[in-house]
Amino acid sequence: MSEMRDVVIVGGGLVGGLTALLLAQGGVQATVLDAAPILDQNRVLAVANPRVLALSQASIHLLKTVNVWEQIARLMPYTGMQVWNKNGYGEINFGHASEHIPSAEQWLGAMVEPSLLNLAVQQEMLAQVHDYRTQVQVVRVERGVDCWIIQLADGTELKTRLLIGADGANSFVREQAFIDLDVLDYQQAGLTCAIKTVQPHHHVARQLFLDTGPLAFLPMASLRPEENKHWISIVWTLPDDYADEYAALDDQAFTQLLTRESQHMLGEVLAATSRAKFPLKARAAKQYVQDGLALIGDAAHVIHPLAGQGVNIGCLDAAVLCDVLLHDRKRGVWAHEQSLKRYEHSRKSQNEAMMHAMSAIGWVERSDFFPWVWARNTALKLVENQSVLKDAFMQQANGLNALQSTRYAL
Ligand SMILES: Cc1cc2nc3c(=O)[nH]c(=O)nc-3n(C[C@H](O)[C@H](O)[C@H](O)COP(=O)(O)OP(=O)(O)OC[C@H]3O[C@@H](n4cnc5c(N)ncnc54)[C@H](O)[C@@H]3O)c2cc1C
Known part of the structure; x- marks a missing residue:
């Protein structure tokens, strides 16, 4: 018979790992099950990842709280944001450009390669989480009497009062719990x-x-620090057929196309690494919680990457859920139905608002229909000219408001 655990987290990516570390810091040890292997540090450090994650101030603050931030080997702070239309006059600017390495107070956030982030999370989990298992295959999840039962491919069975699904966009936990999407x-x-x-x-x-x-141009750290000012990670959202066509171009044709399409925003594109394509789908779980179960991160929601917020809202899920759970623990209860509902209530509406905003922007921005073209130009100009609106946008983007009512408030 397996002993009853307080909490099992399926998925030890950034969001699941952050949750385990926040709980450990609050005195609660979780069992973490992850399908991926432990990363080889030398290999991860030697290879530049072509994709970066734009981390908000709230995510950075949370990663500092659990000692992960200091372990990230390469990152690139950003101090300004500029958004504009090709076929219009609308433009919006946040923050400012910085020719020199900016001081921490000037940062709006930082760009980090996902592999370096995962490496830092794994290292801290190995130090702080006593039962962290990698290369684990979860083959069945089912509701038992007052617990969830998790079966692993090697036949092991685990029982837990609380199951947290942090297993990404194709969440097995979500599927096994019959939560619609x-x-x-x-x-x-x-x-x-x-x-x-x-x-x-x-x-x-x-x-x-x-x-x-x-088309997003995101500053990134280079393997050669002397070239740091000139390396960019791009995320180019394209209709499927264009993405196939552009992915198949040879390097020279691709860099020429990108120089042209980017309106020479940073002059000529001199080189490009190999390209990767990610199909874009928004997903929203209809419930974030069930009796003794909570979904967080991409398992609960996947949004359009245009605002670079996917993992940031996942970090906020982790913070709000841990806050609720640690509050429970202090009251002598654990994963109470009302507490899980409070987590869902707090995060679901905010995540869905963000998701709908991204979908609407994505749609409006692709439209040639004159009123939409007018509306988007006017909207960008309106926001650009109103410092109150700009501040409201920044508050939403930096994520700090969502932490305000939790123990992780700055
Ligand atoms: C092109 C693109 C650009 C993006 N840019 C940004 C950005 O700039 N900023 C931003 O915030 N977000 C961005 N995102 C979104 C971001 O990548 C995701 O939101 C984030 O990685 C989700 O983290 P997660 O921990 O929830 O899930 P994941 O990172 O998917 O982690 C899931 C974990 O669960 C494990 N797992 C899965 N299934 C099982 C199983 N059955 N058993 C055990 N373990 C399992 C996996 O091994 C993995 O470790 C972008 C996404 C795309 C596609």
């Missing part, structure tokens, strides 16, 4: 790669709305 297929793909440009990025994240969709 709303799916919106954008029929678009995100084409990503790292590029080198003639002009320096000056720590500004740029997004240009083209007829086909948004």
